[in-house]
Amino acid sequence: MSDSSFFVIAVDGPAGTGKSTVTKRLAKALQLVHVDTGALYRAVAFLCFEAGFDLKFTPTQESAITEIAKMARIAFKNVPDRNPSSRVYVNDRDITALIRTPEMSLMASRVSAIPHVRAALLDLQRRLGKSQPSILEGRDIGTVIFPEATLKFFLTASLEERAKRRLAELEAQGGDVPTFEELKQQIADRDHSDSHRDTAPLKKAVDAIEIDTSHLNLEQVVAQMLDQIRQRTERE
Secondary structure (H helix, E strand, C coil): CCCCCCCEEECCCCCCEEEEEHHHHHHHCHHHHHHEEEHHHHHHHHHHHCCCCCCCCCCCHHHHHHHHHHHHEEEEECCCCCCCCEEEECCEECCCCCCCHHHHHHHHHHHHCCCHHHHHHHHHHHHHCCCCEEEEECHHHHHHHHCCEEEEEEEECHHHHHHHHHHHHHHHCCCCCCHHHHHHHHHHHHHHHHHHCCCCCCCCCCCCEEEECCCCHHHHHHHHHHHHHHHHHHHC
């Protein structure tokens, strides 16, 4: 892009690598707008569940799901007195907690594989990212949404470590929690689905900086990424 005001950081990677937590921390440190693209698909998945769809929806039902995506009014709002403060709203309803379940994760993966759903949300993601200096997280930010991003990261972690993190997150939320082995299988299933879909599969952009977060804490990951960002901005 020729627009000198354009500044986008892309953060991609599979589930459980710490993308959301790291991106929020970077957004705060760098005063960037945080766009959680995965939450967009989770919001559509939530609406699909409410409409009566399940994980076994058929190809003939994809047009109805696409219409749901087109009609959904999805917004990100900062609510300082809530935890987390960054909230996801769909059709004026706060669904932040409702979209973070294993079932919603699997449905989001199914929904995101529908080409027309991705097309419906593509322009929204680009508008959100271009509106002001931004950091976006997802699975195809650096390859499809913003291939011209100022800087790209690809976070990875072992399956075991990702399952441990997800288990701790669900236990902290309370309620029914899958077993560790069930979570491992769910994450493995999502990895396969995301990486093998025909449209915008999960993959590392050729110019992305890869960081394995398996044995790093949040502060270490953020420090590495901030160092790379500062090196890049100092060169320009």
